[in-house]
Amino acid sequence: xxxxxxxxxxxxxxxxxxxxxxxxxxxxxxxxxxxxxxxxxxxxxxxxxxxxxxxxxxxxxxxxxxxxxxxxxxxxxxxxxxxxxxxxxxxxxxxxxxxxxxxxxxxxxxxxxxxxxxxxxxxxxxxxxxxxxxxxxxxxxxxxxxxxxxxxxxxxxxxxxxxxxxxxxxxxxxxxxxxxxxxxxxxxxxxxxxxxxxxxxxxxxxxxxxxxxxxxxxxxxxxxxxxxxxxxxxxxxxxxxxxxxxxxxxxxxxxxxxxxxxxxxxxxxxxxxxxxxxxxxxxxxxxxxxxxxxxxxxxxxxxxxxxxxxxxxxxxxxxxxxxxxxxxxxxxxxxxxxxxxxxxxxxxxxxxxxxxxxxxxxxxxxxxxxxxxxxxxxxxxxxxxxxxxx
Amino acid sequence: xxxxxxxxxxxxxxxxxxxxxxxxxxxxxxxxxxxxxxxxxxxxxxxxxxxxxxxxxxxxxxxxxxxxxxxxxxxxxxxxxxxxxxxxxxxxxxxxxxxxxxxxxxxxxxxxxxxxxxxxxxxxxxxxxxxxxxxxxxxxxxxxxxxxxxxxxxxxxxxxxxxxxxxxxxxxxxxxxxxxxxxxxxxxxxxxxxxxxxxxxxxxxxxxxxxxxxxxxxxxxxxxxxxxxxxxxxxxxxxxxxxxxxxxxxxxxxxxxxxxxxxxxxxxxxxxxxxxxxxxxxxxxxxxxxxxxxxxxxxxxxxxxxxxxxxxxxxxxxxxxxxxxxxxxxxxxxxxxxxxxxxxxxxxxxxxxxxxxxxxxxxxxxxxxxxxxxxxxxxxxxxxxxxxxx
Numbered sequence: 001x002x003x004x005x006x007x008x009x010x011x012x013x014x015x016x017x018x019x020x021x022x023x024x025x026x027x028x029x030x031x032x033x034x035x036x037x038x039x040x041x042x043x044x045x046x047x048x049x050x051x052x053x054x055x056x057x058x059x060x061x062x063x064x065x066x067x068x069x070x071x072x073x074x075x076x077x078x079x080x081x082x083x084x085x086x087x088x089x090x091x092x093x094x095x096x097x098x099x100x101x102x103x104x105x106x107x108x109x110x111x112x113x114x115x116x117x118x119x120x121x122x123x124x125x126x127x128x129x130x131x132x133x134x135x136x137x138x139x140x141x142x143x144x145x146x147x148x149x150x151x152x153x154x155x156x157x158x159x160x161x162x163x164x165x166x167x168x169x170x171x172x173x174x175x176x177x178x179x180x181x182x183x184x185x186x187x188x189x190x191x192x193x194x195x196x197x198x199x200x201x202x203x204x205x206x207x208x209x210x211x212x213x214x215x216x217x218x219x220x221x222x223x224x225x226x227x228x229x230x231x232x233x234x235x236x237x238x239x240x241x242x243x244x245x246x247x248x249x250x251x252x253x254x255x256x257x258x259x260x261x262x263x264x265x266x267x268x269x270x271x272x273x274x275x276x277x278x279x280x281x282x283x284x285x286x287x288x289x290x291x292x293x294x295x296x297x298x299x300x301x302x303x304x305x306x307x308x309x310x311x312x313x314x315x316x317x318x319x320x321x322x323x324x325x326x327x328x329x330x331x332x333x334x335x336x337x338x339x340x341x342x343x344x345x346x347x348x349x350x351x352x353x354x355x356x357x358x359x360x361x362x363x364x365x366x367x368x369x370x371x372x373x374x375x376x377x378x379x380x381x382x383x384x385x386x387x388x389x390x
Numbered sequence: 391x392x393x394x395x396x397x398x399x400x401x402x403x404x405x406x407x408x409x410x411x412x413x414x415x416x417x418x419x420x421x422x423x424x425x426x427x428x429x430x431x432x433x434x435x436x437x438x439x440x441x442x443x444x445x446x447x448x449x450x451x452x453x454x455x456x457x458x459x460x461x462x463x464x465x466x467x468x469x470x471x472x473x474x475x476x477x478x479x480x481x482x483x484x485x486x487x488x489x490x491x492x493x494x495x496x497x498x499x500x501x502x503x504x505x506x507x508x509x510x511x512x513x514x515x516x517x518x519x520x521x522x523x524x525x526x527x528x529x530x531x532x533x534x535x536x537x538x539x540x541x542x543x544x545x546x547x548x549x550x551x552x553x554x555x556x557x558x559x560x561x562x563x564x565x566x567x568x569x570x571x572x573x574x575x576x577x578x579x580x581x582x583x584x585x586x587x588x589x590x591x592x593x594x595x596x597x598x599x600x601x602x603x604x605x606x607x608x609x610x611x612x613x614x615x616x617x618x619x620x621x622x623x624x625x626x627x628x629x630x631x632x633x634x635x636x637x638x639x640x641x642x643x644x645x646x647x648x649x650x651x652x653x654x655x656x657x658x659x660x661x662x663x664x665x666x667x668x669x670x671x672x673x674x675x676x677x678x679x680x681x682x683x684x685x686x687x688x689x690x691x692x693x694x695x696x697x698x699x700x701x702x703x704x705x706x707x708x709x710x711x712x713x714x715x716x717x718x719x720x721x722x723x724x725x726x727x728x729x730x731x732x733x734x735x736x737x738x739x740x741x742x743x744x745x746x747x748x749x750x751x752x753x754x755x756x757x758x759x760x761x762x763x764x765x766x767x768x769x770x771x772x773x774x775x776x777x778x779x780x
Binding site: 068069079085086097135249381 | 452
């Protein structure tokens with residue numbers, strides 16, 4: 001059997017993503033938690049859950065740090081001890097990894113992992129500033145670099161080195177928007193065409209509006225257990241069989257190459273090695289498409305195609321729903337939305353649905369192995385997890 | 391032998407605490423790390439360290455989140471994967487706990503834990519606002535409650551219920567300031583008298599200026615290993631033998647009793663049970679004296695004395711350097727200073743010095759068992775660790 005189980009996912013929940021006017025993050029988290037509890041009747045939340053590890057990027061949006069106890073409270077699991085982890089947009093990916101450590105340590109039989117971000121209560125300018133805090137203050141923020149600008153540098157380098165085109169980037173948006181129309185929880189539920197993407201206004205050349213992911217509100221959660229007790233809670237567990245965490249220098253100015261992310265390559269290698277698998281074993285993946293170029297680079301760094309061939313990979317149709325390796329069936333950050341702290345566990349949620357046959361109109365046939373890829377900042381952090389159907 | 395080792399501390403480092411003009415948190419962290427590396431020559435940082443878990447409360451002070459990769463970089467341990475954990479002032483206490491999980495899981499043989507906060511680059515008003523983010527936004531911050539106000543409510547309740555006096559609270563400040571004069575790394579290096587404390591200006595009645603801990607810059611770190619490999623790195627390891635983490639509702643308005651912190655009682659019970667010890671076994675402790683009343687309540691919640699007798703406990707002299715259970719030999723948050731994210735691991739640092747006989751003028755004779763108690767916010771989070779000399 002491929003991949004020794006490190007932990008089992010026995011339930012998961014996701015709030016509707018979008019502009020959730022009037023809902024604070026604690027309410028969105030409770031919405032995600034309710035789904036996880038409702039679909040796992042054998043779980044006794046107050047008795048069983050031994051820890052909550054919750055990802056959240058920025059205290060600025062709601063002027064609230066120390067949010068972990070609030071989330072324990074609103075999940076109804078007090079006095080389960082809780083902690084927030086933060087590595088920018090990879091915060092809840094890190095929550096999964098530290099949830100795994102807690103499970104494997106033997107000190108916690110059942111843990112909740114999750115994430116949340118409330119963003120649309122702020123103006124786009126404010127959100128852009130808060131997100132920029134994930135880049136280096138003295139040498140990036142201070143000089144006016146925002147995240148679209150940083151990823152635009154990567155896109156330009158990739159175009160220059162490999163001939164990647166704006167049309168190829170647009171195809172990522174077209175694919176993910178299509179998938180989003182099949183996901184009732186997605187923020188954006190409409191198709192876009194290549195022409196619409198190419199003619200949308202420029203944000204940071206060559207990235208246009210439709211190359212960028214969404215500013216969204218949302219929350220996610222999942223229940224992890226020791227593999228040997230998973231069937232107390234569900235007949236259809238999903239096992240986490242690989243975990244990788246890569247860290248690189250925060251600033252682009254410190255990196256040798258802008259066309260590839262070292263943190264992703266490190267995280268992918270660790271996860272594949274732990275699972276005893278290679279890229280060709282992956283049946284379905286959620287990758288961090290904060291910008292369309294990020295998904296193209298992810299194809300390459302995760303080994304789905306060779307370096308420089310990410311543009312051709314999307315052109316070939318391989319990562320579409322009917323392709324050989326469907327990527328971002330949920331709609332991705334691009335269409336499902338990107339409430340940054342929620343994203344890592346939201347990716348897990350989609351893979352959980354796919355591997356348990358609950359993905360409805362976007363179900364990938366006969367998938368057994370899934371992968372999630374969650375970036376922090378401009379790629380100083382990457383968390384990769386690999387999953388197997390139970 | 392009392393207490394099965396969960397992990398070993400093989401080295402630790404602490405920056406000078408204080409108003410460190412011109413130093414950013416990454417430089418302070420590097421200062422702490424340098425001490426830990428210099429005193430552990432057998433450690434090969436880049437090769438041995440498998441993860442960094444770093445506590446930091448607020449991205450607001452330096453307009454910087456995603457600080458974990460920066461700290462990996464400035465520690466010189468890239469590509470060691472790093473994550474920030476945040477539970478307000480208990481952030482690096484939580485880093486210790488999640489470092490333990492990583493070690494016990496068997497997936498990491500050596501991890502660095504640490505914490506940092508840069509605070510004095512901001513005005514006191516700004517710092518007060520940022521710290522207030524650790525309380526509930528809609529029902530505490532929004533109504534103007536700052537942390538001195540919240541702890542003043544607890545002090546008032548304790549005085550009303552138990553007859554605790556302002557003089558008793560002042561004695562905590564006197565003791566910790568005295569200890570601070572013996573600690574070259576302490577922010578404040580001067581004695582205070584009961585009269586000075588009582589006559590200092592009122593911040594939030596009954597708390598006066600000298601009842602409050604300091605706004606400081608600083609950083610801390612420690613190297614944890616599997617117990618069985620600790621002697622590769624040092625002849626004098628200190629073992630972590632108990633870990634407890636309690637979480638309670640964030641708002642005072644949700645709690646039954648303002649004179650005791652449930653999160654501390656939960657964390658202490660878990661840690662004592664894990665260590666197989668009771669309060670009478672503790673030889674030296676660092677407790678979270680963010681305000682003098684907090685130390686008095688900690689005496690009671692940790693079982694050093696009975697409920698309501700914390701005032702008498704300090705009056706008796708028991709927690710002084712020459713007493714039966716010296717508390718805050720470092721000077722505590724009150725005199726050593728309280729760069730909030732650094733505090734949890736700074737407490738561990740003091741216990742590491744004490745249990746390895748390196749505490750110089752403040753050395754407690756013949757101590758074998760130590761304890762640290764780290765609060766988040768107004769006590770929604772508490773982390774307790776128990777240590778044994780190797």
